Amino acid sequence: MAASDETPMVQDLASTGFEEPPSRYLVHEQDRHGDLLAAGEMPEPIPLIDLSRLMDADEADKLRAALQTWGFFLATNHGIEDSLMDAMMSASREFFRQPSEEKQKCSNLVDGNGKHYQVEGYGSDKVVSEDHGLNWNDRLHLRVEPEDERNFAKWPSQPESFRDVLQEYASRTKKIRDLVLRSIAELLEIDEDYFVNQISNKASGFARFNYYPPCPRPDLVLGLRPHSDGGLLTILFNDDNVGGLQIQRDGRWYNVPTKPHTLLINLADCLEIMNNGIFRSPFHRVVTNVEKDRLSLAVFYAVDAETMLEPAPGLLDDKRPSRSHGLWEASAQSKSPSYKKHRQQPPTVWSSLM
């Protein structure tokens, strides 16, 4: 069953069997910039950071190098037990394996209307216009922060473990968020609580479960088109059976490796502005493959939508002026997923100092 006439679930589409995906999924030739599947050889690996050792200078230096080069790092000793990660991945897998009717109980459509979406729930891409290219991806999007705004009506009741496992998982990722934000502030030599203090009890956190079905033409479609994330920080847990995430550096795409029970953490746009562009929010995308489906769980942490974004005052002086043009509300940076997902350039708020 499709979610609506406008947006079929990709999982349903993939099971119908065809040679070429519908045209709305095809990446225009001029946007492919050559072979979608071709990835470069990494100039150096994405650093693996031991989060339990960040107080040691050598580990902090590794984190700095990761943020200066890739904007992404792999994290180990992050405090989430292997068993909890396994439980989270298998509950997610079980959710997407269920029949459509069961998944549609969490639909993001308002009253089943294919034109009215809400932020939370299960769905595929929202069609913004006729020529809007779609991603080969279905997702379940759930608010985890603020805790008292969790909308359990949208949380799957099957598998039964889902709710408890996600609550436990999200309590751990929140601790990781704070640890990483403090470490970044220390690297920048500003008050270690500067970024953490920008997060009020109204700031949002979303868990996005991405499901990428196999695709017969991975050379023509993308699981997720190039984008940078909008908030402060993203904590990503990838299926370790199959790759697909690619990161851009100096205009080239590189495959991001997977490692069991290891998280991938990346900086997002609001933090880029708040750190005055010293550490950037990286562009990334997801390629598909013919044989295997793929799952990922991204937890996005943001500041309040009303927060006025500006570089931390401690980072500014005569030699290091602000790179942002005026103040921006965080909501302008991260409110519109379609704007975010299709932004191809660094935020226009940045001056040519970049």
Ligand SMILES: O=C(O)CCC(=O)C(=O)O
């Ligand atoms: O699936 C992935 O590895 C990346 C997901 C992602 O970039 C996102 O949800 O914003």
Ligand SMILES: [Fe+2]
């Ligand atoms: Fe992303």
